[in-house]
Amino acid sequence: MFSQRSIRQSFLIQLIIASASLIIIFSSLLYFYIEKSIIDEKHEELSVYAKNASSNESIYGSDVPTAEEYLGLNIEIMYLNTQHLTLDFYETTKNKKSFLTLIHPFNFDDLSYLKITKDITQTRTLLNKIFNYLLVINVAGFLLVIIYAIGLSKMLVSPVKTLSNKLSNMNEHLMRPIIVEELPEEFEPLGATINHLILRIQNFVKYQKELFIGTAHELKTPLAVIKLKNQVTLIKKRTPEEYIEALKVTNKTVDEMNIIVSNILNIGRQEGMQLEKPQEVDVIAILKQKADDFNLLAANEGKTLEMNFQPNGFMAILQVGLLNQIVQNFLQNALKFTQKNKKVLLQSSLNSYGLLIEVIDEGCGIDESSDLYAPFKREGNKPGVGLGLFLAKSGADALGAKINIKNRTDGVSGTVASLNLNSKLSCILPSK
Structure with missing residues (x-):
């Protein structure tokens, strides 16, 4: 039921110890308070007797004593060799009976003192009963605490078990998001994180299947072209120029295959980037550096690259390689599809x-x-393998960021590619 690292077991033990300690401390304080109050009352009673006797009055004063007050009361005069100025209370037990004694000054001239003894056996019996009742209440309370702790611990780990059961029934073919609204408020962030992970796995499985199929298709076509060209060339003897032309076509097709293979290798490199240790960097500084790198390329193509960065600085903890890859892909596509003088x-x-x-x-x-x-999705009539946005989407998911590609809505033809970084684990730098 429990293991050495069981959170539920630790919670149970701590709750039981804390509750039991609270019960014991409260009961002890209550008992000592009751005992002190009753014994103090007896002390006060004996002190009144002594004061009345010292004043040559009835020890009971003006009140009419009851029969219970006569019982168990003994007063005698004793003489000491030295003067004893303070009151002295002490309790003794004899023949299973308890007695409370007070030594009170009576006459300082002859060093005489009153010794008043009161039988408090019934009082002690009452206190023992109270102690036993509190002991029974403590045991019952301790058992109730154990039952309550077990029930509470089950209730607290219930959402975790529910999540575990749902996740255990999932596989790559059947993955359903968790309904966060059905979870307790404290577990909503965990449910949202799991849903984000499920979405990433779904996209990964989907795109991996498409990647395998697309890779086979992309490589099959140039291989078929090479084979057909070679077969046609071998049907009859050709001139050296014709053989050279056939080899050029073959080399061109091989180059296209190499580009496809290189892009597929980039997928493996990106997965390695996702395992890199996140670094604390200034994202604005990275964007400025990337803009400087592409500014010259844009100028060579007769295009203009403009920049507008707000705020002045934005510190974030992320994998720099992934961020560079996404921004680079956005800029490459933008320059590729933008006409000259734009x-x-x-x-x-x-x-x-x-x-x-x-x-x-x-x-x-x-x-x-x-x-x-x-993967291998191409837009327009520009050359390319079609893996750039696939890599950008995978990188954004790894960064916990949002990626979006849409057309412009300001009346100008064009595209807006956006990456929205989460503000968690980040801060804004003030302007210098």
């Missing part, structure tokens, strides 16, 4: 989620109804 804008701003990074181009736009992040 401009591309790289900007950043703050929103309710965190830091929003946007790359806005003046290209031909996209088909928003298609799955842009699927």
